[in-house]
Amino acid sequence: MSVSESKKKDTTTEEKIKAAAKTVFYKKGFTATRTRDIAEEAGLNLALLNYYFRSKAKLFEIIMVETFAGFVGSVKIILNDDKTSLQQKVEIIADRYIDFIIAEPEIPTFILTEIRNNPDGLLKRLPIREILNDSVFIKQFQESVQKKIISEPNPLHFLMNLLGLVIFPFIAKPIVMGSRNLKTEEFHLLMQERKKKIPIWINTMFMTV
Amino acid sequence: MSVSESKKKDTTTEEKIKAAAKTVFYKKGFTATRTRDIAEEAGLNLALLNYYFRSKAKLFEIIMVETFAGFVGSVKIILNDDKTSLQQKVEIIADRYIDFIIAEPEIPTFILTEIRNNPDGLLKRLPIREILNDSVFIKQFQESVQKKIISEPNPLHFLMNLLGLVIFPFIAKPIVMGSRNLKTEEFHLLMQERKKKIPIWINTMFMTV
DNA sequence: AAAAATTTTAATCAAATGATTAAATATTTT
């Protein structure tokens, strides 16, 4: 009573289901996960999924939007900070995203495969184009191109390269690890190295000075 | 009779099924494709799938191994050509792979997601580590490191960057296209540009001279 | 052409799976 709003349990059933759904959906994708997997992961009765969320699709929808919005939203904030330079933005993105993906390694593949399965559904709701076009990043990029600080006029190449350098190794993780027999810890060290290297690489690729 | 070995039909039923299976498996992955999808795509009776291939899993297995072996095999040949320099290898990989993926745009995501679903199964059969370690590429790379032509000692960074620059834009294609409202043709032009740019980028990233 | 072998089809099965229901249990309100 005194703690008023909080429930007895530290996590409510609804939260448990969402957490379990995230775990399973991230790992297996929508079609490959069975509602029973989620129930089991949560340690709950199957019927509760349909009691709290109306259907598997609805539950997935919620997880998907949250995940995707979080992922896009955090880049948006970084790209729109007018107190950081282009170079600093690259450093921040490399640093934050590598940490983020190490903590949630399934997310990149999850997002990419679910967009493949349903490209329109999500992309229409997330106005990526507007976010990008109106961003401080784009302004800074165009200025730098004009001042000939950057040699590549197309910001898409810049972003594809940056995100490719950050994200691709995680997507290809099993191959990367298999190609040199790495343990998880060694793989993570490699990725930590990249936090410092990626900004340098991007610099030498694009910056004329 | 005279044309001896060839059948009346230009494509046998078995081939039709395999072609249809490729199309559907590539687009949707193993779990999300129903055997009925494949039958429909092939314009054939469902029971034929089990007549020619024993099961969905067996059919998938065949497609998967062929695809993966083809993909890895072609890099293997390029990496082991002792008549080409490191720089030439980069040029060839960028050129060939971008053309290949434009022709078969679903393959990268297909391979990546299926490895995620079953990392051991395939990677154990494809000896990536051996292929890489025994390659001419690795020798050339180590020599270049010793001669201080290359600044980065770890070939994994080199390969991750190269393949990331080539493959990532295709994996993220819906996002890339959405981010600037590109038509497929414009996206392809972007990728064609990258054939020339990637070798230059890799050079400026890694080569000291 | 008849017989044998192969290929294809329609119908059906069995298991998996998303969803529902009605009853049981727990919690909150009165």
Place this chain on the structure above:
DNA sequence: AAAATATTTAATCATTTGATTAAAATTTTT
């Protein structure tokens, strides 16, 4: 504490889906 409300459970349904079967059609062999 009793009544009302909310949550949880076990059992079950209906659909989907991979697989099988027996018969029909086609092709090959004799």
